[in-house]
Amino acid sequence: MNKQLQQKISSTDQNGVSVIQNQPHNSAFNPAGAAGLQQVPQLVPVSPGGGGKATPPSKMKKSSMDKDSDEYRQRRERNNLAVKKSRMRSKQKAQDTQQRVNELKEENERLEAKIKLLSKELSVLKDLFLEHAHNLADNPASGGGPGDICNNNNNNSSNGSQ
Amino acid sequence: MNKQLQQKISSTDQNGVSVIQNQPHNSAFNPAGAAGLQQVPQLVPVSPGGGGKATPPSKMKKSSMDKDSDEYRQRRERNNLAVKKSRMRSKQKAQDTQQRVNELKEENERLEAKIKLLSKELSVLKDLFLEHAHNLADNPASGGGPGDICNNNNNNSSNGSQ
């Protein structure tokens, strides 16, 4: 598809958050094995593995798993952008849908009104026909009585263009 | 492009997450400029305050801020539940709105069809009237020509009950 709205308006990228998560959700593999302890986030870029702490499990499939890695941060940042974008779209869509409901409701009312009008017109004309038929039956000589369309100019011929 | 598959239902609260956040979102002040350091969250449940570490800022307004506190965990858990509930509702609402759109669209088509039908009926009747009027004008003696409703039994009087 298209995706040219790579925002470069940037905006708020000034968050100082740091997160460490042990078992994110469902992942079956535990990065640190049974020991539920995780290494401290090491937010300070002192030096990777500089502490006397036991080295993590050192089971990274790549450097991409390194929280301190530049690549990791870049991937995270890109994903965060994508997430924001996706959520924005989602919200926009919901909003549009709601608006669509409103429009359709209006349209519906309009149509119903029109139907009412047409029905009324039709009813009037049919009544005229019926009366005419009765007059014919009662007075085949076409003398002309009330409701006789042969002697009545119809004033209900409003065009349907409302 | 459908995707109805919810992943495993499980996903119970067996997460060992720990989060440290400096300025969650909006705070305008940068955490520490280049050196984004913040105190470690004490993820290890060794013992509250047992380590020789310098006590954090000791600015907790209550024990509720303690990540190790039972009260904290309970609050978090309740909130997580509330969040799930809220999101479920939100999704349900969006779904309902979408369905409403579909229903309204159907209704609209139905109404438009009805309008078409009524309009056609009306048009036929009006034509009959017009022709009748012309006949009257051309032949005041009411001789009866083609289209003269005075001599024509209308076969188009279909009732509007469609």
Added chain:
DNA sequence: GGCTATTGCGCAATAT
């Protein structure tokens, strides 16, 4: 294989 997009989730701030 790598990329973005989508989704579930937990946290924290905020609203009610």
Added chain:
DNA sequence: TATATTGCGCAATAGC
């Protein structure tokens, strides 16, 4: 004070 809503980041994964 409790719950509800919201923005956000993370990680898994779907999709291309």
